[in-house]
Amino acid sequence: MRNRSLSIRSLRLLAAAMAVLFVALGVTWPTVAEADQAHLVVLATSDLHGHIYPIDYFTNKADDGGLAQIYTYVKQVRSDNRNVLLVDNGDVLEGGNSVLPYHYMFDSGAPNPMIKVMNLMGYDSMSLGNHEFNYGLKTLGKAVSEARFPVISANIVRESGESFILPYTIKDFGEFKVGVLGITTPKVPTWEKPENIEGLVFMSPLETALKYVPQMRAQGADVVIIVGHTGWERKPKDSGKLDAWGSPDNWVDTGQAEENWALRLADNVPGLDAIVAGHDHLAVPMVAKMGDIVTTDVIITQPGQWGDYVSRIDMTLERGADGRWHVAERSSTVVPMAGVQPAPEVVDAAKYYHDQTVEFFKSPVAQATGDMPGGPPARFYDNALVEMINEAQLWATGADISIAALFTDTSKIDKGPMTMQDVYGLYVYPNTLYTIKINGKQLREAIEASANYFNTYTGQTDLASLVNTSMRGYNYDIYQGVEYTIDISKPLGQRVRELKFKGEDVRPDQEFVVALNNYRAGGGGGYTMFRNAQLLSESTTEVREIMVDYLRVVGKFGPESVDNNWRLLPAVVEDMARKH
Template sequence: MDTTKLVILETSDLHGSIYPVSYADQSCRDVGLGKAATLIRREQAAGNQILLIDDGDLIQGTPLLYHYVKCDHKRPNPMVLLENRLGYDGAVIGNHDFNFGRAVLEKTIRNSDFPWLSANIVSSETGQPYFGRPYLIKEFANGVRVAVLGLTTRYIPVWEKPENILGMRFDDPVATARRWIPRLKNEGRADVVVVAYHGGFERDPDSGEATETPDGENEGYRICTDVPGVDVLLTGHQHRRISGKIIHGVTIVQPGVNGKYLGKVVVDLASKGERWQITGKRSGLLSVSGVPADRQLLRLTDPYEADTEAWLNRPLGRIEGDMRVTDPMDVRTRDHPLIEFINWLQMKVSGVDISLTALFDNASPGLPEHVTMRDIMANYIYPNTLKVIRISGRDMRAALERSASYFMLLNGKVTVSPSFTTPKPQHYNYDMWEGIHYIMDISKPVGSRIVKLEYHGAPVTPDGRYDVVMNNYRSGGGGDYQMFRGRPVIKDIPVDVAEIMADAFEKQKVIQARTNHNWKLVYGPYHRKGTD
């Protein structure tokens, strides 16, 4: 009996990360496709049958990709240049791959030497896969046939700008897989069936305990338990590191974020007549820590990197005062000049007097005295635009309660609720508001923590109407802010917030760091943050 081995390699959520650097301060980091490429080359050189898949969120997330889209889009997408050279077999469409608009995504697909897959993103008119390729089948020289079905989180319409997904419908990935898997096994004669899903797990892979509300964002566990015939499930989206686990006979893997790890699944097969039968499966993660980047490969994108660095180093203006971030928790528990500045800008460009924003990441350094484009991009890391929506006072209170649930008290100390850190950090879902006065008492139960809420010196009324500016992600209800979903859009401002920030410095040259202490966090009668 002949035997053979199939090695499946997965990258996911690279988010435009190519070089092993931090763009905020140019320090070295163990990240990027350049390092992952070295591991991929080693696996390819080992003589095994290789299937190489990218699981989505490829083309957004670093200043390099932002600069490419905004200033340099005539050249091919740099991520595609590298994945073409590495010989990727396919890629899955992720939610962030829509962020720069349909034209950028469609050009990326055209320039790829491999198919982009998503069986559940379909035409709203015909019901057929919108991007044409729901799956791929790869046949190796010894006759082993591997099918890969691509699926994408169906939650995208909650987050994405409507114009970026016009004409698309996002179907249930579980039901979609049930329809396609028998076809891949029978008509496609697949010996190994792989589902590559840009989504994660709604239940703990070990215990099966629910870890998320069943809203459809992550449905990997259901794919394993409710879809017969799946051998391997490649996942992403949650930025988790998962390997060495099997759910209902399905081997699973998820390789984290930014190319820190390469997912690897080994499938052992033995011949059985004209077909091959799986005799064993196992998954693991290969770390890029200490691995040198593939310099020969990176020569393809070095010109992009040089242009990006020159753009990032461009001086913009100066700050009087201090907008640096030294303690992310301090920023989120008392009024901070960086947040005040962003909210002030949003109000200025929108013409309304209520705004909200977030400190997106704990790695945000804030703004130094002399500000460059690098400093802007280090803090505002998403290509968000702004919308003004009209909400009720009831909506406002519900949104503030959602933000107040970010905190918990542990032995008298303010800390972050696990619901905002596990299984994926979601610090970007805690908002701070300007234009209203409010107090959060986090010693009270979740849902009843807003103990003061005023607008122009008067209490906010449940049925009152208020125009509020926020980024497009939040205005669509992203981050479980469902109270904003479907509210009237009063104004759409189609300029990236990072560009608005840069423009403010270039025009004003000097910006004052200031706060007005319009909100306060308290926890009990004696412990307070901020001032009235």
């Protein structure tokens, strides 16, 4: 008894001494409540498109966004939080205004710059986007092999039915596990060259999620998140304003239900906690249960494009009586990277790629004989920028007709020396050139489809009110080789008032050879009349490289090259645009 009493007394003294020591050191014992509660932070990027440095390579000016700024924020969050998950939502491996064009053209044997930096940053996963396939499966495979994090997509399978790549990943934080399911928009076959996705099948995102989420739960995932490169079936009319996403009012159908699945995934997948959306480049702080938009507890966020925002999801987890964790509270927001200092580690890691890119974009191409303005007004009249693309495509193919679009609202070329910077700023995507055979009926249908870009004219004096914002600018085509007028005071489908080829009216059965990019030839943008057209030729050379070759041959290009082969009616609309 005496020995036992001494033992107990000794233990009590030791416990008291340890308690004093822990208090002195600022250490506290967790309470029962604290032990049964945990906090998770998910940080997500999407549609980075090769952006590392906060710079616009097309203007040589500072421009917020990119991995260098993001890593500074990530380090701060990690220092303040124990459980942080860093994920990306795809469209990482392609980008015109980035270090990637030089890398793929001249230095493709070196480590992919985006993967190199993401490895440094400690990403936990990356979902595949549609642009990951632009350079083919070999290039994608090299990037995946270099990644020190899982690259995932559950709804891409081989023709045999086996997974193309890992469908999901589960990260063990010790206390709990988080499952991340990768989803890719199933519309990739519509846009991508067949050889770049040979042997692959793109399945329904909803059916895929219904299959895998229960598996992830069964494997111990306490939290399940879809990081899906897919966007919105509906969105607020003012979707460019962050606060518009917090109200169920004034939502409109996007007409893109085949490619965008975020809302259906949120409402129809049991066991799902949150979604990181992507693909359509929107910044969305949080869409949660409201009206008929989302009817479950799943929250959706989206981090914009080019690293201008990071989506942040905060979750409070509580342990239930069964010992399993569940999400008690959840919220999300988007954090702007504007003004954030670039992380020196990333700046150093990407310096070689950056320096080579700057020199590449300085390379001279031709002489611009005058200013060539762009922006939305340039879609209202025949302009030199699209004329340049179309003339290059006709020069390269000898086609009867060429089709091209202004991809961005910011492209312009000033009078003076024209450089690679100007060409790549105008033609930002790595599309290749096809020729197809179509008839006059299909040609008229295609021009009518382009005319949907304009709202019906009823006397408006504001140019912006004439733009149909549900149609992306890069899906409005301008044609060279035919003469035509579009009357936007007429109803949709009845706007092409004149259509001639070499001065003669186009007959419905008349056949034409048409030059256009691979995206449009596959029916991208809703141009289904091209999808089954006879394919005559396809180039492996990018359109922008063809433009460079053409411009170096002709030596100069400018406003005098415009032939005004098409125009908008009423004439007051074009006049208004030219004065804009």
